Amino acid sequence: MNYTYSPGWTTAVREVIIGATPDEGGTRRISYRIGGEQDLPFIGSSGHKPLIAFEICDDPAIWPEVVRCACTKLIDRPADWAAYADTVLRADLIRINLTSTKRRNFSDFDGVIKTVKSILAATSLPLLIEGSADLEIDSEVYQRCGEAGQGERLVLGTAEAARYRSVAAAAIAYGHCVIAQSPIDVNLAKQLNILLREAGVADDRIIIDPYTGALGYGFEYTYSTMERIRFAALKGDMDLAMPLISAPSDSLTVKEVRESVYSHEAAIAWEVATSVAAALAGAVILVVRHPGSVPPLKEAIDTLWTEKEGV
Amino acid sequence: MVSVDEAVSAGIKKIATEIEAITSLSGYPETAYHLPITYAISGKAVSDAASAKKVYLDTNRSPLIGNEILVAAGDRTEDPPYTGFIEDSIIRKLGYSLVDGSILGLALIVGNPEKADHAAAICRELQEKLMLTFLAGGVIRSLTGAGVKVGLELRLVPLGKTSLKAVHFTDILARVAMMFGGVAPGDAHRLVSYAADRAKAFVIVFPGMTEEEIACIDALRVLGIPVLHMGGYEGGNFIRVALPDAVRTGMEMRGIRVQVTAIPIPMACSPAFEGKAIRKEEMYAEFGGTRSPAFELLRTADQKEVTDGKVTVIGPEIDQIPEKSAAPLGIIVEVTGKAMKKEYEPVLERRIHNFINYGEGTWHSAQRDLIWVRISREAVSQGIKIEHLGKLLAAKFRMDFPTLVDAVQVTLITDPERIIGERKKAEAVYQERDERIAGMKDSDVDLYYSCTLCQTFAPNHVCVITPERPALCGALTWLDGRTAYEMSPAGANQPIGRGTVINADTGEFEGVNRFVRQASHGEIERCVLYSIMDAPMTCCGCFEAVAMILPETNGIMIVTREYKGVTPSGMTFSTLAGTIGGGAQTPGFIGISKGYILSDRFIQAEGGLSRIVWMPSVLKEELGNRLSEKIQAAGLLGFYEKIADETITTDIEGLLTFLTSVDHPALNMPPLF
Numbered sequence: 001m002n003y004t005y006s007p008g009w010t011t012a013v014r015e016v017i018i019g020a021t022p023d024e025g026g027t028r029r030i031s032y033r034i035g036g037e038q039d040l041p042f043i044g045s046s047g048h049k050p051l052i053a054f055e056i057c058d059d060p061a062i063w064p065e066v067v068r069c070a071c072t073k074l075i076d077r078p079a080d081w082a083a084y085a086d087t088v089l090r091a092d093l094i095r096i097n098l099t100s101t102k103r104r105n106f107s108d109f110d111g112v113i114k115t116v117k118s119i120l121a122a123t124s125l126p127l128l129i130e131g132s133a134d135l136e137i138d139s140e141v142y143q144r145c146g147e148a149g150q151g152e153r154l155v156l157g158t159a160e161a162a163r164y165r166s167v168a169a170a171a172i173a174y175g176h177c178v179i180a181q182s183p184i185d186v187n188l189a190k191q192l193n194i195l196l197r198e199a200g201v202a203d204d205r206i207i208i209d210p211y212t213g214a215l216g217y218g219f220e221y222t223y224s225t226m227e228r229i230r231f232a233a234l235k236g237d238m239d240l241a242m243p244l245i246s247a248p249s250d251s252l253t254v255k256e257v258r259e260s261v262y263s264h265e266a267a268i269a270w271e272v273a274t275s276v277a278a279a280l281a282g283a284v285i286l287v288v289r290h291p292g293s294v295p296p297l298k299e300a301i302d303t304l305w306t307e308k309e310g311v
Numbered sequence: 312m313v314s315v316d317e318a319v320s321a322g323i324k325k326i327a328t329e330i331e332a333i334t335s336l337s338g339y340p341e342t343a344y345h346l347p348i349t350y351a352i353s354g355k356a357v358s359d360a361a362s363a364k365k366v367y368l369d370t371n372r373s374p375l376i377g378n379e380i381l382v383a384a385g386d387r388t389e390d391p392p393y394t395g396f397i398e399d400s401i402i403r404k405l406g407y408s409l410v411d412g413s414i415l416g417l418a419l420i421v422g423n424p425e426k427a428d429h430a431a432a433i434c435r436e437l438q439e440k441l442m443l444t445f446l447a448g449g450v451i452r453s454l455t456g457a458g459v460k461v462g463l464e465l466r467l468v469p470l471g472k473t474s475l476k477a478v479h480f481t482d483i484l485a486r487v488a489m490m491f492g493g494v495a496p497g498d499a500h501r502l503v504s505y506a507a508d509r510a511k512a513f514v515i516v517f518p519g520m521t522e523e524e525i526a527c528i529d530a531l532r533v534l535g536i537p538v539l540h541m542g543g544y545e546g547g548n549f550i551r552v553a554l555p556d557a558v559r560t561g562m563e564m565r566g567i568r569v570q571v572t573a574i575p576i577p578m579a580c581s582p583a584f585e586g587k588a589i590r591k592e593e594m595y596a597e598f599g600g601t602r603s604p605a606f607e608l609l610r611t612a613d614q615k616e617v618t619d620g621k622v623t624v625i626g627p628e629i630d631q632i633p634e635k636s637a638a639p640l641g642i643i644v645e646v647t648g649k650a651m652k653k654e655y656e657p658v659l660e661r662r663i664h665n666f667i668n669y670g671e672g673t674w675h676s677a678q679r680d681l682i683w684v685r686i687s688r689e690a691v692s693q694g695i696k697i698e699h700l701g702k703l704l705a706a707k708f709r710m711d712f713p714t715l716v717d718a719v720q721v722t723l724i725t726d727p728e729r730i731i732g733e734r735k736k737a738e739a740v741y742q743e744r745d746e747r748i749a750g751m752k753d754s755d756v757d758l759y760y761s762c763t764l765c766q767t768f769a770p771n772h773v774c775v776i777t778p779e780r781p782a783l784c785g786a787l788t789w790l791d792g793r794t795a796y797e798m799s800p801a802g803a804n805q806p807i808g809r810g811t812v813i814n815a816d817t818g819e820f821e822g823v824n825r826f827v828r829q830a831s832h833g834e835i836e837r838c839v840l841y842s843i844m845d846a847p848m849t850c851c852g853c854f855e856a857v858a859m860i861l862p863e864t865n866g867i868m869i870v871t872r873e874y875k876g877v878t879p880s881g882m883t884f885s886t887l888a889g890t891i892g893g894g895a896q897t898p899g900f901i902g903i904s905k906g907y908i909l910s911d912r913f914i915q916a917e918g919g920l921s922r923i924v925w926m927p928s929v930l931k932e933e934l935g936n937r938l939s940e941k942i943q944a945a946g947l948l949g950f951y952e953k954i955a956d957e958t959i960t961t962d963i964e965g966l967l968t969f970l971t972s973v974d975h976p977a978l979n980m981p982p983l984f
Contacts, residue, residue, distance in 0.1 A: 142411075143411070168410060169410035173490070191801045
């Protein structure tokens with residue numbers, strides 16, 4: 001049987017550059033160009049090979065138990081933790097989650113900026129910063145983070161429909177990118193991108209986070225939303241033609257992982273399986289937290305995106 | 312009294328003469344934008360007197376550029392507290408606060424106030440309203456003399472000793488436009504539109520400015536920045552305002568709105584309480600519900616007649632109303648707003664129902680002059696009064712409709728005599744509205760509205776809402792769609808340009824097809840609005856009723872959500888709903904609102920009303936007279952009785968026998984297939 005594949009795509013996903021080398025005005029040793037897909041993964045042009053981001057935090061109290069056990073010595077030293085992710089785990093990107101800002105009555109803005117600066121000094125990989133999630137303190141947190149990383153083309157998160165102004169302002173004022181997160185809904189993703197544009201964020205500074213449910217706990221919903229975002233983009237909807245990021249952090253707190261006798265193996269299996277599936281749906285940044293997840297995920301990605309497929 | 316026109320033309324000449332005399336000039340070291348205003352307007356990086364003079368001439372002696380050159384060439388040193396030129400890194404933070412919303416807008420105050428407390432009052436109000444205020448000239452000495460502290464951190468920025476230093480306010484605007492607005496240096500057109508649309512700024516001037524200063528301030532109007540004064544000037548385009556109105560007027564002119572976040576009443580207020588009823592035993596007093604006269608009306612009023620937040624109670628307060636009694640209640644909400652339109656009135660009025668129900672101890676039902684309101688004994692014991700209903704409404708309308716409504720005032724009438732006359736006036740308004748909406752035809756407008764709210768569960772479903780075809784859930788009319796779009800331009804209701812008419816009878820429009828194709832993510836190619844057979848509208852799952860063909864009868868049946876029994880199709884409503892929902896396009900089946908049945912466009916492609924062969928009696932009764940009127944207007948004498956219901960039959964054979972016995976018109980219509 002002859003089968004011709006002619007999906008009728010008209011548009012490529014926008015490219016977004018993250019991180020800045022000295023030539024580009026920053027201090028990173030590498031910058032990445034993500035996006036640019038003209039088709040679905042493994043059909044036609046696959047676009048760029050997905051990147052692996054390792055996520056650390058500055059206050060481990062709310063970090064998953066299983067990761068705290070795996071990173072015992074590093075858990076209170078974000079700069080060393082970042083260096084470890086860079087040189088030992090060989091992640092492509094580092095994400096610092098400023099969990100300290102999520103504590104009640106947080107006010108140590110200086111401390112947070114000190115942490116961000118120490119991480120920028122400890123690793124020369126491009127940095128993603130996940131900031132506060134409280135309108136009361138957002139303004140100050142994002143302004144200070146933006147300023148601390150001026151020139152580095154950070155990726156700042158997370159913008160949501162109800163609170164995106166501070167993240168947007170920091171991206172515009174200090175030249176960073178934004179992660180736009182919506183609750184597994186293609187239309188809300190589109191609406192948030194429009195709101196960000198109206199606030200003044202350039203389209204090539206936006207990365208969509210469609211929100212990643214854990215495998216077995218709604219991931220199929222995420223998968224189909226990612227696909228639909230990508231279909232819309234390829235068919236010409238420029239409001240959705242942005243690269244996708246997936247952070248399956250919910251995977252580490254599901255019952256199967258929490259209660260498993262082999263919790264590390266379970267955590268890794270859950271994170272890797274979810275991430276690979278997200279990559280197949282089109283995600284180009286995969287964020288993991290368990291150190292054991294990086295090598296198998298890397299292997300899976302390398303196997304899938306062989307030299308001739310990847311760019 | 313200074314004539315603005317004369318001062319401006321004299322000032323422009325003086326500036327030109329003074330620029331002639333300049334011998335040396337240098338750029339500002341603290342910025343990457345040279346002389347920022349000059350750079351933004353002309354794209355030229357001025358660094359010496361000769362290049363400055365050339366740009367000044369090339370821009371036809373722009374007073375804005377002239378002002379900047381004069382100040383740059385003059386004495387730039389400023390002693391504390393004056394800031395003088397402000398460096399880029401601080402502007403970046405300022406711009407951040409503007410985008411971020413922690414600063415709502417910018418104000419500039421110049422001149423020499425005769426009374427320091429006048430300036431102090433204005434500054435205090437600006438601080439309270441989250442504005443960032445720049446000061447230049449004698450006003451700063453007046454303020455500090457009166458004990459007002461100034462400084463960037465206090466949001467009162469003292470730029471310099473003379474009003475001419477107001478130029479630093481303008482160079483900040485220019486830099487914000489280049490840093491944040493993507494305005495390229497030299498693109499004066501973009502600069503002007505950015506300043507007018509995004510930089511929400513206004514100027515308040517006191518008397519005692521020189522002619523040059525007046526000319527420079529007047530030139531700010533080019534950037535869409537209004538200049539207000541409280542006396543001392545006449546003519547020109549300076550706007551005279553009374554002192555207490557100055558800040559409010561400036562903010563209203565620039566569309567700057569202070570967000571209301573708290574409702575000042577002694578009762579919890581949240582959507583969480585919306586479903587809570589107040590039973591007779593819990594009630595302190597009730598209003599309306601046929602027990603006493605009551606009504607509600609929302610209307611737009613002239614800006615001058617509305618004081619934001621003002622609540623007036625005409626008649627007895629709650630403590631003079633006996634417990635367990637029924638008292639009259641008239642609710643009149645008056646709103647103003649630049650974007651407010653008369654057509655929005657009924658849509659907003661409908662929200663009174665939600666808002667009163669948000670109150671933990673207040674309950675509301677029905678609409679217009681049929682309302683029924685109760686206040687609980689517990690709420691009254693906690694201090695709730697009639698007045699607080701007004702406060703609640705005023706605050707909620709401001710909170711929920713910030714882009715439509717600038718000011719809200721509420722009048723509550725509990726006086727048994729006054730209410731009768733006011734109710735009569737309200738009834739006239741209701742009637743006028745009904746006529747306006749009832750009269751609207753699909754062909755009267757070029758824009759329809761979409762609704763994709765249900766795409767969360769029906770991923771490719773797109774509702775097209777027209778004046779004659781409400782959303783299939785029955786909850787949104789065309790006017791509601793339009794209001795929703797204007798309130799949330801990036802939201803789920805988008806305008807659909809009808810475009811070329813492909814077929815007016817079947818309701819196929821090129822623009823609708825294009826929109827549906829895109830919004831359904833390429834799934835649906837065509838959407839024929841008035842057809843059940845040819846590319847009908849998709850269904851989400853919220854439809855009030857299902858219309859489906861019964862091939863044996865050459866007609867259609869309609870079944871509503873309320874009807875639980877079996878239908879001649881052999882299926883119940885819920886089985887049918889499960890079959891056609893989810894965003895699918897199923898020829899032969901449509902999800903509809905009840906209102907659409909009474910529309911002249913109802914399945915017009917297939918012949919309309921006379922196709923109906925069966926509907927449940929509950930629906931028949933609900934449509935009642937309105938359906939009879941439609942039947943009469945269509946000249947279908949005796950048709951009402953020819954529509955079968957479950958009391959006649961619920962199976963197809965029985966239905967066919969009945970239809971033949973009454974000679975139902977569908978039997979003789981053109982075949983559906």
